[in-house]
Amino acid sequence: MTPSSFVGADSLVEGILQGNRRALSRGISHVEADTPTGRELLAQLYPRTGHAQVVGITGSAGAGKSTLVGAIAREQRKRGRTVGIVAVDPSSPFSHGAILGDRIRMQDLTADGGVFLRSMASRGNLGGLSESATGVADLLDAAGFDVVLIETVGAGQDEVEVANAAGTTVLVANPGGGDDVQSMKAGLMEVAQIMVVNKADLAGADTAVTQLRGLLAIADLGAWKPPILKAVARTAEGVPELIDAIDKHQAFIKSSEYAEEERRHHAERQLVAIARAILHREALSAARQSGALADLVSVVADRSRDPRSAAEELLAAVRREWAGR
Amino acid sequence: MVTTTEAPIRVLIAKPGLDGHDRGAKVVARALRDAGMEVIYTGIRQTPQMIAEAALQEDVQVVGLSILSGAHLELFPRVVEELKSRGIDDVLLFAGGIIPNDDIPAINAIGFKGVFGPGTDTNDIIEFVRGNAPART
Ligand SMILES: Nc1nc2c(ncn2[C@@H]2O[C@H](COP(=O)(O)OP(=O)(O)OP(=O)(O)O)[C@@H](O)[C@H]2O)c(=O)[nH]1
Ligand SMILES: [Mg+2]
Numbered sequence: 001m002t003p004s005s006f007v008g009a010d011s012l013v014e015g016i017l018q019g020n021r022r023a024l025s026r027g028i029s030h031v032e033a034d035t036p037t038g039r040e041l042l043a044q045l046y047p048r049t050g051h052a053q054v055v056g057i058t059g060s061a062g063a064g065k066s067t068l069v070g071a072i073a074r075e076q077r078k079r080g081r082t083v084g085i086v087a088v089d090p091s092s093p094f095s096h097g098a099i100l101g102d103r104i105r106m107q108d109l110t111a112d113g114g115v116f117l118r119s120m121a122s123r124g125n126l127g128g129l130s131e132s133a134t135g136v137a138d139l140l141d142a143a144g145f146d147v148v149l150i151e152t153v154g155a156g157q158d159e160v161e162v163a164n165a166a167g168t169t170v171l172v173a174n175p176g177g178g179d180d181v182q183s184m185k186a187g188l189m190e191v192a193q194i195m196v197v198n199k200a201d202l203a204g205a206d207t208a209v210t211q212l213r214g215l216l217a218i219a220d221l222g223a224w225k226p227p228i229l230k231a232v233a234r235t236a237e238g239v240p241e242l243i244d245a246i247d248k249h250q251a252f253i254k255s256s257e258y259a260e261e262e263r264r265h266h267a268e269r270q271l272v273a274i275a276r277a278i279l280h281r282e283a284l285s286a287a288r289q290s291g292a293l294a295d296l297v298s299v300v301a302d303r304s305r306d307p308r309s310a311a312e313e314l315l316a317a318v319r320r321e322w323a324g325r
Numbered sequence: 326m327v328t329t330t331e332a333p334i335r336v337l338i339a340k341p342g343l344d345g346h347d348r349g350a351k352v353v354a355r356a357l358r359d360a361g362m363e364v365i366y367t368g369i370r371q372t373p374q375m376i377a378e379a380a381l382q383e384d385v386q387v388v389g390l391s392i393l394s395g396a397h398l399e400l401f402p403r404v405v406e407e408l409k410s411r412g413i414d415d416v417l418l419f420a421g422g423i424i425p426n427d428d429i430p431a432i433n434a435i436g437f438k439g440v441f442g443p444g445t446d447t448n449d450i451i452e453f454v455r456g457n458a459p460a461r462t
Contacts, residue, residue: 022412025384029461033332097333097358103379104368110375110382117382121333121363 059172084140292317377407
């Protein structure tokens with residue numbers, strides 16, 4: 001099939017549902033760039049999602065997330081499951097470019113027809129990361145992958161939102177990362193359902209486990225008690241146990257008493273996160289168009305106006321702009 | 326931060342064959358990143374199948390191959406074949422590394438629009454990619 005036959009949402013949808021990798025890849029580009037075709041794809045394909053086990057893998061830079069994702073994928077393949085992967089790396093705030101190097105850790109998986117790996121840059125587009133990364137995960141789900149893994153660097157709000165969108169979120173920590181572990185408790189701790197101390201071949205793994213346990217003891221948790229595991233991603237040690245824990249959490253979220261309420265809760269968080277991203281983008285664009293943004297920036301910059309009241313006026317300008325169109 | 330409506334150009338930089346080091350490839354990758362592009366970097370020792378499959382999964386507009394080993398006349402046509410067998414006939418191809426002048430016509434002939442030897446100014450590569458990358462989405 002030639003690439004030109006995959007123009008337009010309908011042919012892409014058909015290709016994706018038939019398992020055509022080229023259609024899937026092109027479709028992902030549309031979703032990532034938030035084109036009209038991308039939106040149409042999601043509208044048509046979302047009802048076909050829900051089959052995949054969607055797992056977020058997050059943690060600080062260099063924690064071994066990609067190595068772990070590779071190890072998880074290999075083990076899942078052994079268990080007969082197909083695996084779609086979205087690996088997100090930060091864009092440069094200066095050039096908006098990015099080097100996406102996560103494939104390096106998963107080279108061997110490239111030859112496996114049961115695996116599809118897509119690298120994504122965060123693109124710094126106003127909270128749109130959660131919108132696009134979860135959209136890409138939805139396409140992989142609709143394409144029929146049994147497991148979808150989303151790798152993000154756990155740093156900001158965006159990543160927390162990506163984690164929110166996954167059914168199960170795994171937080172990757174390291175031995176000796178004491179400060180690291182401390183800084184994680186705000187936000188990430190609450191959204192992770194499984195903790196892994198990776199690089200357990202290094203000294204201090206047990207201390208890290210104890211620290212995490214201490215943090216969990218004071219965290220605001222529901223009925224699910226997050227297990228704390230040790231792993232050596234490089235050798236895949238601890239990875240089968242990690243997958244067992246993920247499966248257990250997946251079974252838990254599908255269990256009858258839990259399911260209905262949590263599904264609604266999950267849907268609400270996802271809906272609000274995406275709506276917020278769109279609102280943010282549209283409001284800022286209206287603020288620019290009306291000229292109010294540039295004007296107010298000037299008066300705040302020269303201190304003739306306080307930023308709080310200037311922000312109120314900016315929003316008033318946005319509302320006028322919206323009312324007028 | 327500004328929302329760019331134009332998606333960045335996506336480039337795959339790969340090293341086919343058995344070369345042991347990838348300094349040059351990394352310099353090019355960084356230069357393209359600094360020029361605002363998204364560069365998928367796959368590391369050394371890539372087979373033609375791996376390169377083509379990565380190009381497919383990443384939906385890149387551009388594939389740049391870096392080679393030092395002298396196996397370009399053997400490996401480059403196989404990369405092109407693997408790309409074609411996946412229906413990919415609309416990516417911009419370029420090559421860098423150590424490629425004798427005598428071999429350049431043969432490489433151009435199989436679809437590599439640009440061949441950049443050692444000491445090339447990275448600005449020339451940036452300009453080449455910007456000027457020739459096919460449009461997407
Ligand atoms: N000792 C040890 N090193 C590991 C282990 N897992 C990964 N590493 C190393 O940690 C480094 C970073 O690994 P990556 O998998 O790239 O980490 P990452 O979290 O994906 O990194 P970013 O995507 O850049 O944030 C590499 O040098 C790995 O080889 C492990 O279990 N033990
Ligand atoms: Mg990584």
